[in-house]
Amino acid sequence: MSETELPTHEPVESELDADDRLKPEFVSAVLDAVEAGDVETVRALVEPLHPADLADLFELVPGEQRAALASAVADRLDGDVLAEMNDWVRDALIDALEPHQVADLAAELDTDDAVAIIEDMDESEQRAVLRALDPDDRAAIEEALSFPEESAGRLMQRELIAVPEHWTVGNVLDFLRGSESLATDFWEIFVVDPAHRPVGTCQLSWILRTPRSVAISDVMKREQTLIPVDMDQEEVALRFQKYALISAAVVDGSGRLVGVITVDDIVHIIQEEAGEDALLLSGAGEGDINEPVFDSYKSRVRWLVTNLMTALVPATIVFFFDATIAEKAVLAALMPIVAGVGGNAGTQTLAVTVRALATNQLTQSNTLRAIRREISIALLNGVTIATIIGLGVGTVFFDAPLGIVIATAMLANIFIAGLAGVLVPLTLDRLNADPALASSIFVTMVTDSMGFLAFLGLATVAGLT
Structure with missing residues (x-):
C-alpha cells in the first residue's frame, strides 16, 4: 500500500538512547513542554525516538494529555507509530481524528496493520475512512474485514512477491x-x-x-x-x-x-x-492498564459474582457439620489447610492442562495418557503431603486419630484436585468453550467443597470430640 522505500536502520546507540529517554524525568519534560505550549521543545525531545518508543510515550502519559501531545507531534504521528501503539490508546486517538486523516495513516501501512487500526472503529466511521481511501487500498481492506476476526485473513498482508x-x-x-x-x-x-x-x-x-x-x-x-x-x-x-x-x-x-x-x-x-x-x-478480562475503568469493572465483576455463587457450595457443606466443629474447635483451624493445599494442587494441574490444550500438546489421541499422568502425580503429592500433615497434627495436638483424619482427607482432596484440574478444562474444550475462561472457578469450588466434606465428614464418622 505504501510506496516502495529502502529500509533505513538507525544506529544501535540511537535506539538505546531512545529507551533511556522513556524514563520518568524525560516523560515529565515532554509533558511540561506540552502544557507550556512549547511545540518546538516537544518535537526536539521526541525527534530521536523510534516509532515504537513514541508509541510507548503515548501510553506513559495521562489520558487527558494525549490529545495535546498528539497535536504537538502531529508530523511524527504516522502509521508506523499507530501500528505499535496499545489498542486502547490508539482507539482513543483515532476517535479524535477526521476520517481522511485516518485514511492517510492507513494508506502508509501494510494491509494487516491498516486493518488492525480500522477494524475496531464504529461501522459509520469505518465507511467514512474506507471512502477516503483510494480504490485499491479500499478493496484490500474491505476484503480483509470480510474474514472472521482473529483469522489468517485478518492477519495476512496482501503485499508479497x-x-x-x-x-x-x-x-x-x-x-x-x-x-x-x-x-x-x-x-x-x-x-x-x-x-x-x-x-x-x-x-x-x-x-x-x-x-x-x-x-x-x-x-x-x-x-x-x-x-x-x-x-x-x-x-x-x-x-x-x-x-x-x-x-x-x-x-x-x-x-x-x-x-x-x-x-x-x-x-x-x-x-x-x-x-x-x-x-x-x-477472570481479569483484558487486563490492560489502559482499559477504561468501567470496562474493567464489567469484565471482572461478573466473575466475582460467579465466584461468590460457587463459594456458597463449600459454605453450605461446612454449615451441615456445625455440630462437629462445635464439639472440636480445632477442626475449624485445620480445615482451611486441607482446602487450601487442595486448591493449589488443582491450580497446578489446571495450568499444565490449559497450556497443553493451547499448544496442541493435549489432543484426543493422548487424553487418557494425560489423565493417568496427572492422577499419578496427584497420588504421589497426596501421599507426601498427607504424611507430613498427619504426623505434624498428631504430634502437635497429641491426637493420633486427628492426624489420621486430616492425612486421609488431604490425600483424598489432592487426588480429587488433580482429577478436577485435568477433567474440567478438557470438558470445557470438548464443549467448544475456552478452557481458560471458567476452569479456575469450578476447580476451586470442587477442591474447597471436597476438602471440607472429606475432612469434616471423616471427623464426624471417627467421632472426634
Whole structure:
C-alpha cells in the first residue's frame, strides 16, 4: 500500500538512547513542554525516538494529555507509530481524528496493520475512512474485514512477491529491480502456477547466489506450509512455532495465493494469546492498564459474582457439620489447610492442562495418557503431603486419630484436585468453550467443597470430640 522505500536502520546507540529517554524525568519534560505550549521543545525531545518508543510515550502519559501531545507531534504521528501503539490508546486517538486523516495513516501501512487500526472503529466511521481511501487500498481492506476476526485473513498482508514458475533467476532479479510497487519488506518469493496457486518458495539468499540462467523452478523449495485463509490465528502461530517458519503463504478455498503472514506478526499473536489465557484464568478480562475503568469493572465483576455463587457450595457443606466443629474447635483451624493445599494442587494441574490444550500438546489421541499422568502425580503429592500433615497434627495436638483424619482427607482432596484440574478444562474444550475462561472457578469450588466434606465428614464418622 505504501510506496516502495529502502529500509533505513538507525544506529544501535540511537535506539538505546531512545529507551533511556522513556524514563520518568524525560516523560515529565515532554509533558511540561506540552502544557507550556512549547511545540518546538516537544518535537526536539521526541525527534530521536523510534516509532515504537513514541508509541510507548503515548501510553506513559495521562489520558487527558494525549490529545495535546498528539497535536504537538502531529508530523511524527504516522502509521508506523499507530501500528505499535496499545489498542486502547490508539482507539482513543483515532476517535479524535477526521476520517481522511485516518485514511492517510492507513494508506502508509501494510494491509494487516491498516486493518488492525480500522477494524475496531464504529461501522459509520469505518465507511467514512474506507471512502477516503483510494480504490485499491479500499478493496484490500474491505476484503480483509470480510474474514472472521482473529483469522489468517485478518492477519495476512496482501503485499508479497509472486513470480511464475517458468521464469529464470535473471527474470526474477530484473523484476525486483525494475518494479516500483514491491512490498517494503520480504524474505522469500513465492512461485505460482498459471492459476496463481503456490507451487514453491525461494529465499532471497538462494536467488542472489544462483546464476541468472537457472530456472527459478530449479532453485525453489517445493515443500511449503500453506495457511488456509480462515484458520484461527492461534493455530497459525502454532504452525509457525512447529515448523520454524519465517513467512508462510495464505491460500483461499481454491488454493490460490491471496496473502502472506510473517513471523513479526506471529510474535505479537503469541504474546497476545499467552497473556489472554493467563488473564482469563484469573477472570481479569483484558487486563490492560489502559482499559477504561468501567470496562474493567464489567469484565471482572461478573466473575466475582460467579465466584461468590460457587463459594456458597463449600459454605453450605461446612454449615451441615456445625455440630462437629462445635464439639472440636480445632477442626475449624485445620480445615482451611486441607482446602487450601487442595486448591493449589488443582491450580497446578489446571495450568499444565490449559497450556497443553493451547499448544496442541493435549489432543484426543493422548487424553487418557494425560489423565493417568496427572492422577499419578496427584497420588504421589497426596501421599507426601498427607504424611507430613498427619504426623505434624498428631504430634502437635497429641491426637493420633486427628492426624489420621486430616492425612486421609488431604490425600483424598489432592487426588480429587488433580482429577478436577485435568477433567474440567478438557470438558470445557470438548464443549467448544475456552478452557481458560471458567476452569479456575469450578476447580476451586470442587477442591474447597471436597476438602471440607472429606475432612469434616471423616471427623464426624471417627467421632472426634
